[in-house]
Amino acid sequence: MAEHVLRTTNLTKSYRGAAVLKQISLSLAPGRIYGLIGQNGAGKTTLMRLITGLSFPSSGTIELFGHQGEKDLQLERKRIGSMIEYPSLTLSMTAQENIRLHRIMRGIPNKEIEDEVLKLVGLAGTGKKKAKNFSLGMKQRLGIAIALLSSPEFLILDEPINGLDPVGVIEIRNLLKKLCEERHMTILISSHNLPELYQTATDYIIVHQGELKQLLTQEQLEERCKHHFLIRSNEPEKLVSVLETQLHTTNYKVMPDQSVKLYDYLDDKEKVSRVLYDHGVVITNLSNEGDTLENYFISVIGGEPHA
Amino acid sequence: MLNLIQADLYKLRKSAPIKVLLAITTISAIIMAVMAYLIPQGKIDPNLTGLGFMFSDVNVISILGAVMAAVLICGDFDSRTFHDAVASGSSRASIILGKTVVFCFSILCILLPYIITTGIVLGTGFKFSMGSVAVGFLNMMTTEAGKALTAAEMWKIASIILSITLVYIAQVSICIPLAFTLKKPVLVVAIYYGFSILMAQLGRLSESSKWFDRIFSCTPYGGNYTFLTLASETGEIIKALTISLIFIILMLIVTYSLFRKSEIK
Incomplete structure (x- = not known):
């Protein structure tokens, strides 16, 4: 098995001289859920279109499952399931007929897969109802079912929870997590719904104005978003000692710049300040830090700086 | 590519517009034959030949052929079926080739009522006429009906039917690159209808210019390819078949060169 499902190197896409994706280099490891975050026009859909072959890169390379080159990529795309922008639906057909059409198109002989994927996305009971009479949420579910038809190893979904009701959002979230865990998919x-993405993804890719701003794991993101006191002192050893002996906490982290992040006593800044002062620790900074995912995202893309 | 063809045939079977097109050509073929039967008997005003011609194969196919391309090709852009095919690893060449095969088959399907009507008419032994306006199957019907046919002539008629069918398919095959490029059904139908009228006018120009006739007869729109009858020589029939096949292949190449590196939006 390839070490990376996807690897892009200096991937650039321009339209009439204007770059919409700039030198994107990233690697996606197997069995992870990557949340692609970016504003409208950031380049999320363009990146997905390039991966799936709907567009061609202006420069740079794409590698799928360790293979690159047009012919190989085409072959490797058979291991991908995708729903980009809108689901691929024939509106005059029922859910089952749509699934059958795509099953035949992909040369999948197993007919049982039709009921299986419809059941997975909760559309098993739609009977003779045509896709044109489906709600937006049902169309999204059907699109996801089509993407899952070939039991892909790599699933690409562009705004899949658009139009889904709250229960539908939870169901799709649970389905994606299950697929990732059980099938190592x-x-x-991509989603505009950051809190939702936060509950689904294991890794985050932040793009802004065509540039890759950050690729970080859930743990790294949590670390950056977690509320804490940022304490700076000229005597970090003494500071840590006081935290442990007087405030009885080990819930802190010493950063490379010798500042300390304290995750306890967040509601009692006065106590922390007083105890440190009483034990002779000279502090140069004691501030409340931490962000919501939205605030962190905004700070990364160049809004209010992240402290 | 076979998967794509099978999927397209499945879609065709489920498609209401295709059934409507087939119904239109069936009704048109019957009206055309009935009018061509009643006009020589004086039961219908001979001035209505223009109306009869409206229902003839050449006229109906010049509209419905483009509609078929719009339904089959533009429809797949609308439903994002092409997107899914590319994203799941089908090559653009196989998409074009598969679509062309199904397009040719579907044109053959909507021509079938005319082919069957022509066969029946030739078997009746009655006289049929649509005045001076007759092209394609209507021309064959009005020229050959009422004659006793030998076995050899029947074989020749079968080969002429095959040739005319292929000429029609070749004529409308220009809709394939149009549909892959324009993606809008209205544009494809309108442009092809205008194009077919232009080709009819150019056909007249070829009567007055030999060199133009020579060039024009290298396309399925020129020559006398839609005027084949029992009087036509075998060489003419083979030429019609060859030029039609080459033209379809040329359209395939043009489509591939246009679609090969195009963005699928």
């Missing part, structure tokens, strides 16, 4: 998912 790699999922690249």
Whole structure:
């Protein structure tokens, strides 16, 4: 098995001289759920279109499952399931007929897979109802079912929870997590709904104005978003000692710049300040830090700086 | 590519517009034959030949052929079926080739009522006429009906039917690159209808210019390819078949060169 499901190197896409994706280099490891975050026009859909072959890169390379080159990529795309922008639906057909059409198109002989994927996305009971009479949420579910038809190893979903009701959102979230855990599927998912993405993804790719701003794991993101006191002192050893002996906490982290992040006593800044002062620790900074995912995202893309 | 063809045939079977097109050509073929039967008997005003011609194969196919391309090709852009095919690893060449095969088959399907009507008419032994306006199957019907046919002539008629069918398919095959490029059904139908009228006018120009006739007869729109009858020589029939096949292949190449590196939006 390839070490990376997807690897892009200096991937650039321009339209009439204007670059919409600039030198994107990233690697996606197997069995992870990657949340692709970016504003409208950031380049999320363009990146997905390039991966799936709907567009061609202006420069740079794409490698899928360790293979690159047009012919090989085409072959490797058979291991991908995708839903980009809108689901691929024939509106005059029922859910089952749509699934059958795509099953035949992909040369999948197993007919049982039709009921299986419809059941997975909760559309098993739609009977003779045509896709044109489906709600937006049902169309999204059907699109996801089509993407899952070939039991892909790499699933690419562009705004899959658009139009879904709250229960539908939870169901799709649970489905994606299940697919990732049970089938070791790699999922690249874009969404504007950051709190939702936060509950689904294991890794985050932040793009802004065509540039890759950050690729970080859930743990790294949590670390950056977690509320804490940022304490700076000229005597970090003494500071840590006081925290442990007087405030009885080990819930802190010493950063490379010798500042200390304290995750306890967040509601009692006065106590922390007083105890440190009483024990002779000279502090140069004691501030409340931490962000919501939204605030962190905004700070990364160049809004209010992240402290 | 076989998967794509099978999927397209499945879609065709489920498609209401295709059934409507088939119904239109069936009704048109019957009206055309009935009018061509009643006009020589004086039961219908001979001035209505223009109306009869409206229902003839050449006229109906010049509209419905483009509609078929719009339904089959533009429809797949609308439903994002092409997107899914590319994203799941089908090559653009196989998409074009598969689509062309199904397009040719579907044109053959909507021509079938005319082919069957022509066969029946030739078997009746009655006289049929649509005045001076007759092209394609209507021309064959009005020229050959009422004659006793030998076995050899029947074989020749079968080969002429095959040739005319292929000429029609070749004529409308220009809709394939149009549909892959324009993606809008209205544009494809309108442009092809205008194009077919232009080709009819150019056909007249070829009567007055030999060199133009020579060039024009290298396309399925020129020559006398839609005027084949029992009087036509075998060489003419083979030429019609060859030029039609080459033209379809040329359209395939043009489509591939246009679609090969195009963005699928």
